[in-house]
Amino acid sequence: MHVLHMNKGEGETSYAKNSQLQKKIISVGCSMTEAAIFNILLEVQPKSMGIADLGCSSGPNSLTAVSKIIHMVDAASQRMGLPVPELRVSLNDLPGNDFNDVFKSLAGLYKNIKNNYGIESCYVSGLPGSFYGRLFPTESLHFVHSSSSLHWLSQVPLGLQPNVGTHLNKDKVYISKSSSMSVIKAYQKQFHEDFSLFLKSRAKEMGSKGRMVLSFMGRRSPDPCADEACYQWELLARALMSLALDGFVEKEKIDSFNAPYYAPSPEEVKHEVENEGSFVMDGVDAFEIEWDDGDSSDLKLSSGNRVAKTIRAVVEPMLESHFRLGPEIMDELFRRYSNIIDDCFSETKFKYVNLVISFMRN
Template sequence: MTKQTQKQNKRMKLAQVLHMNGGLGKSSYASNSLVQRKVISITKPIIEEAMTEFYTRMLPSPHTISIADLGCSCGPNTLLVAAELVKIIVKLRQKLDREPPPEFQIHLNDLPGNDFNSIFRYLLPMFREELREEIGGGEEAGRRCFVSGVPGSFYGRLFPTKSLHFVHSSYSLMWLSKVPEGVKMNKENIYIASTSPQNVINAYYEQFQRDFSSFLICRSEEVIGGGRMVLTFLGRKSASARSKECCYIWELLSLALKQLVLEGVIEKEKLHSFHIPQYTPSPTEVKAEVEKEGSFTVNRLEVSEITWASCGNDFHLPELVASGNEYNVAKCMRSVAEPLLIEHFGESVIDRLFEKYREIIFDRMSREETKFFNVTISMTRRE
């Protein structure tokens, strides 16, 4: 087997296991995605501004507005932005007195391992009902929205040329297409850490550059001139990639894994060969790639923050009541990382691992303020 074939196989394998926990259980992403929901709420004014400017300036008004949500996952957030965008257009059309009312083509994209079945079985009916209640029009409101699932990597082409009017992505683009080459010497660090060698940090950053550049090139072909794109990354405000702003949550998981190594539950070699395929960029790094690719104009670039304690349960489902915020942080991370961990370490260690992780998080949250940082960029496709 050639090295090139081995690389392709690794990339395909990652695409199969890189997904959030499906279903509706206690460890599912659907039950543990409150932080992501709050981040969408924080960025809502930017999303609303972008769509308002697009629709106001687009003359004649398109009969069909095509919206893509990339990295949609599965849960209460999946159709949240799409619903908001539809409501914005409906209100604007009435205000501007434009006829006829548009139809909406909504594309939900994620990797093939995503739980698309739950989206269409449970979430889509709720989405249509919400539109009927909030914008009126009876059955007609739901019928004017056509929703499709688009499995595949957003680091490649997904849609026909110049077919999209609006692209949204939140908490997805920090995930890389593969584990970077040259990170083996990171040893017990499963991600960038304060002790990571500089060449490991360089490898992560260079992989982010390649991936985000590919993303921008593909979207530049798919988005019409004047179309909009709003992207939110889990990132950092610091210039240093070693900053606790972006690395701390994974460093604590590394500590939990090291404890299992000491107990003989996990082999040391297994830990040394496990690496998180993620890069949490700074605003400067995001902007630099957009300007380098050249197809989009940057309208807004902002950093926001949200505490780890925001992982707490606000969905008001009895089966999701937790005993404390530290438990919710651990469950939130489990819903995100469990498929990767099972693939590498096996399912038998997972419960014990997250018991350790919960204890470590409780200790740190009791002694210091812990936050997630978000980088949001709003862009226009050049004409």
């Protein structure tokens, strides 16, 4: 909770400058979000509508989802001949998120929705805290949105933490084809506990017929070791191991690092939803997105360099906290990482799998 946040600021390695991929993912989920908003207005017709964006982060994407949701509420209300409800919008992320940057953007949001939609009854607030637990009052929410967040676990799986002593996942930083079954089971168990708690928490906060649209990294394959689920971590481990061979990083540090991340399959998500029982899944989509499918405006950079910059903006705070690398060594790590990715891209183009899932509260 204390180290999982995106790179802050406006620098070259910041999330603000390297989050085009995440922006594209938000757009892909728009059709499910639009359908969910329409159904809420049709079935519930709230006079005051509670909306939450979980994992809002900071930078240019922080208000993208909210802006789209407000536009959808306005358009659906006009289409149905209903007054636009009062909007109570909560932006949530972990306490380490750069909320100051988010708040600076609110004036532009208010101006936009007033000028374009005539909406004045919109109240936006920030709410720091983990979504693996309660955040909101009982039955205060009608719609919950989250994009590119729920693949992050609440913690490193039990048995894999640095202080355990015997490292079960040596030379790796996540599940890989060479990981033991105990490592895979530890990750699956942590996902089970976290996602179940997420559903229980949202169920108490959401009224009947409320809706959720969640988008996060996943996999189509039933195999947790499939390349589509973990190959980016495999290549990062290779870059770290090359630093260890040259004496820049202690190998023990690599052996003791495990990413608090899990890319589930749709079947795993469905299993947790059915076990918890408060929601039904009413839409599932798994779409592929190329690793280098973000901002290609800087054609001077190689694909590997662009991919490495995107991943660095997300994982660097975790790596800094664990490895205690100085800026020069961190630059060297991601230079090697980009070279490794370019070498792999010479043979094949790798793709992420992103799950977009719509839920209805029973």
